[in-house]
Amino acid sequence: MGMIRVLGDIFRVLKHIVRQTFSRPFTYFYPFEDREYPERTRGRHIHIRENCTACGQCVRACPVVAIRIDKSDRKYEKDAALYFDYTRCIFCGLCVEACRFNALFHTPVVDLSEPSREALHYDPERIETLEREPLEWRGRRFR
Amino acid sequence: MSPDIRDEAVEMWFGPQHVSAHGWAAKLTVVGDFIVECDPHAGYFHRSAEKVLEFRTFKQGPLVLERMCMLEAFLAEYPYISAVEQIAGVEVPERAKVLRTIMMEASRIHSLQFWWGQFSAELGLFAMTLWPWVDREFFLDTFEELTGSRHAVSFSTPGGVRYDFNEKVLKKLDRALQRLEQHLPKFKDMLLRSPTFRMRTKGIALFSYEDALRWGLSGPNIKACGVPMDLRKDWPDLNLAYDLVDWEVPVVDNPDHPGQSDAYDRMVQRFLEVETSINIIRQLLPQIPEGPIVDPKARAKTNRLPAGEAYGRVEGTRGVTTVWLKTTEKAQTPYRAKIRGPCFASYYSLKHLVPGSTFADFIVVFGSLDPYPGWWDR
Amino acid sequence: MAPPTTPSEVAAELMRRHPGVEAHKIEGQTAELTVPAGMIRDVVKSVDELLPHALPESMFGVDLQDDRYQLIYYFWSHDIRVLVQLRVELEGEEPEIDSVCDIFPGLEWHERETHEMFGIGFRGHPDLRPLLLPDELVGKYPLRKSFQPDRRRLAESGLPQPRPRRQEANKE
Numbered sequence: 001m002g003m004i005r006v007l008g009d010i011f012r013v014l015k016h017i018v019r020q021t022f023s024r025p026f027t028y029f030y031p032f033e034d035r036e037y038p039e040r041t042r043g044r045h046i047h048i049r050e051n052c053t054a055c056g057q058c059v060r061a062c063p064v065v066a067i068r069i070d071k072s073d074r075k076y077e078k079d080a081a082l083y084f085d086y087t088r089c090i091f092c093g094l095c096v097e098a099c100r101f102n103a104l105f106h107t108p109v110v111d112l113s114e115p116s117r118e119a120l121h122y123d124p125e126r127i128e129t130l131e132r133e134p135l136e137w138r139g140r141r142f143r
Numbered sequence: 144m145s146p147d148i149r150d151e152a153v154e155m156w157f158g159p160q161h162v163s164a165h166g167w168a169a170k171l172t173v174v175g176d177f178i179v180e181c182d183p184h185a186g187y188f189h190r191s192a193e194k195v196l197e198f199r200t201f202k203q204g205p206l207v208l209e210r211m212c213m214l215e216a217f218l219a220e221y222p223y224i225s226a227v228e229q230i231a232g233v234e235v236p237e238r239a240k241v242l243r244t245i246m247m248e249a250s251r252i253h254s255l256q257f258w259w260g261q262f263s264a265e266l267g268l269f270a271m272t273l274w275p276w277v278d279r280e281f282f283l284d285t286f287e288e289l290t291g292s293r294h295a296v297s298f299s300t301p302g303g304v305r306y307d308f309n310e311k312v313l314k315k316l317d318r319a320l321q322r323l324e325q326h327l328p329k330f331k332d333m334l335l336r337s338p339t340f341r342m343r344t345k346g347i348a349l350f351s352y353e354d355a356l357r358w359g360l361s362g363p364n365i366k367a368c369g370v371p372m373d374l375r376k377d378w379p380d381l382n383l384a385y386d387l388v389d390w391e392v393p394v395v396d397n398p399d400h401p402g403q404s405d406a407y408d409r410m411v412q413r414f415l416e417v418e419t420s421i422n423i424i425r426q427l428l429p430q431i432p433e434g435p436i437v438d439p440k441a442r443a444k445t446n447r448l449p450a451g452e453a454y455g456r457v458e459g460t461r462g463v464t465t466v467w468l469k470t471t472e473k474a475q476t477p478y479r480a481k482i483r484g485p486c487f488a489s490y491y492s493l494k495h496l497v498p499g500s501t502f503a504d505f506i507v508v509f510g511s512l513d514p515y516p517g518w519w520d521r
Numbered sequence: 522m523a524p525p526t527t528p529s530e531v532a533a534e535l536m537r538r539h540p541g542v543e544a545h546k547i548e549g550q551t552a553e554l555t556v557p558a559g560m561i562r563d564v565v566k567s568v569d570e571l572l573p574h575a576l577p578e579s580m581f582g583v584d585l586q587d588d589r590y591q592l593i594y595y596f597w598s599h600d601i602r603v604l605v606q607l608r609v610e611l612e613g614e615e616p617e618i619d620s621v622c623d624i625f626p627g628l629e630w631h632e633r634e635t636h637e638m639f640g641i642g643f644r645g646h647p648d649l650r651p652l653l654l655p656d657e658l659v660g661k662y663p664l665r666k667s668f669q670p671d672r673r674r675l676a677e678s679g680l681p682q683p684r685p686r687r688q689e690a691n692k693e
Contacts, residue, residue: 040291040306063203092206092297097305106291185630186653193638194663194670356576359627372576372599378550454551454595454604465579467593479664483579491630520653 303437362462
């Protein structure tokens with residue numbers, strides 16, 4: 001009896017070893033591969049200039065004063081310039097909720113690491129482009 | 144303490160660098176192996192939340208509250224919202240009520256799972272630390288699918304909730320619950336029948352119901368004494384859906400010491416809490432009514448509130464969590480907001496509970512109260 | 522006489538025992554009472570007797586500006602499901618009141634916090650060291666409305682300054 005139980009144990013151990021050897025690792029090869037983010041992920045924002053009316057609702061909704069609109073900036077003629085400060089942003093989503101013109105969205109890009117603090121102050125050009133995939137998201141193609 | 148003992152006494156600090164003391168420190172006066180005096184120090188985590196709330200609008204307020212305790216974010220933000228809704232006099236849609244209740248209970252399960260792991264780690268039972276934390280990941284995935292954030296969820300808002308359930312969320316929540324239901328008996332066996340655990344916790348930090356109430360303890364710490372003190376039953380809330388559910392307040396009544404509880408009882412109590420929460424969610428899931436999740440009129444009403452005062456209370460994972468709110472006429476921000484975190488009392492009661500125990504038991508006494516520094520420092 | 526079981530009975534009994542205590546509002550499970558500052562110890566002792574197994578839930582200050590302060594005490598009894606709110610009006614630059622932390626030890630730290638945040642003194646409190654504040658803020662009473670928060674970092678960042686706004690406390 002004991003012999004069979006020991007054999008059974010050995011078999012279970014072997015089963016585990018084989019499964020662990022040939023199964024896919026639970027970790028991701030991060031810079032080359034990323035996990036799947038849900039649709040509602042509150043990552044960095046994207047600003048769609050065509051829709052924006054520069055009403056400033058996002059600025060008013062922001063609890064940490066991370067958004068700034070520069071009304072005097074004439075470089076962007078139709079709309080004012082939108083500056084994002086990601087050293088302050090807490091990704092609460094109130095600005096996206098406050099926007100009634102579909103001009104501001106979250107993207108599933110959450111890795112915002114930069115070499116310096118200044119690089120986290122996104123200027124108007126940077127906030128309307130995504131440097132990399134996913135370009136297409138929520139049935140809408142960005143850039 | 145007699146003077147000749149005082150001569151032998153050594154003062155030593157527990158924390159703030161100690162691994163178990165993340166964000167707190169206590170000055171212990173030790174004679175030999177016994178602690179004769181405990182002076183808990185607060186303030187390492189102080190973020191001046193009450194002052195910050197005075198500069199935030201009523202929609203932004205819950206964001207501050209949920210950062211008081213990230214483990215129970217759904218529960219932590221609720222008392223503020225409840226107070227705002229009381230002043231505005233609004234009722235949220237039926238669907239929002241049920242969704243809120245489900246997520247609050249899921250948050251309670253998540254917080255308790257974290258605590259099982261943390262407490263076991265403090266006792267040196269690391270298997271029990273990692274196993275519940277694997278199951279906890281499934282709840283975090285549910286939160287992420289629902290709100291887009293794993294910890295800082297900001298789910299409820301005055302007038303309803305911000306995110307709706309969909310098929311994916313329901314599937315993930317169901318999977319998390321199934322996994323926990325499957326593993327719960329195993330966790331119970333692992334801890335409650337483990338001789339190490341029983342030796343470390345039986346008879347440690349024994350206090351009676353009357354004493355604990357005077358120190359201000361509440362929640363599972365009181366329920367473990369055999370008293371069903373629970374705001375979910377005692378304080379009916381218009382904007383929550385506990386009345387749709389048939390449930391009983393779980394209590395532990397240990398025949399060895401009736402009316403008292405030790406660290407072991409509180410562990411058993413927290414297993415029962417999880418079972419109750421699973422029961423509540425399981426009953427509510429088929430009952431989610433159709434309809435809107437937020438009432439735009441009610442939400443608009445909370446932009447500017449009339450003058451008034453309200454007291455929002457909720458039974459948090461760790462006890463009675465309340466927010467007192469005073470507003471002025473047509474104000475966009477509160478005049479004064481007071482947060483009462485349940486752990487303020489737990490941490491204070493160390494002063495009374497610890498003297499007499501050995502130094503090795505100090506962390507058991509502390510951990511058995513399920514304290515979280517964010518709640519006392521605010 | 523049977524012990525009181527409803528908020529109105531608790532309030533009536535407290536007012537009978539202590540002339541000077543006034544009922545502010547009695548609604549649902551809550552009884553709100555206004556207590557003169559000198560009587561707080563007697564009233565809290567009565568609350569201890571009247572409410573079976575009272576939980577000292579919360580205690581905090583409110584700055585009503587112009588050197589007027591309110592202290593609010595909350596007691597909850599699970600046995601009869603009654604929440605009692607005691608409200609004390611205080612006046613003066615640094616007002617003082619009797620401490621009740623020997624009756625309910627749970628209020629000791631609440632009083633300590635109120636002392637450092639509002640500058641309200643508690644006579645007979647064993648230990649009024651600062652609880653939460655860092656050393657540089659001790660004695661500045663940050664939860665008073667006259668306290669100016671530190672805006673240095675805001676100016677550095679070049680973001681718009683929030684408009685200063687004075688809210689009037691509602692005068693009832």
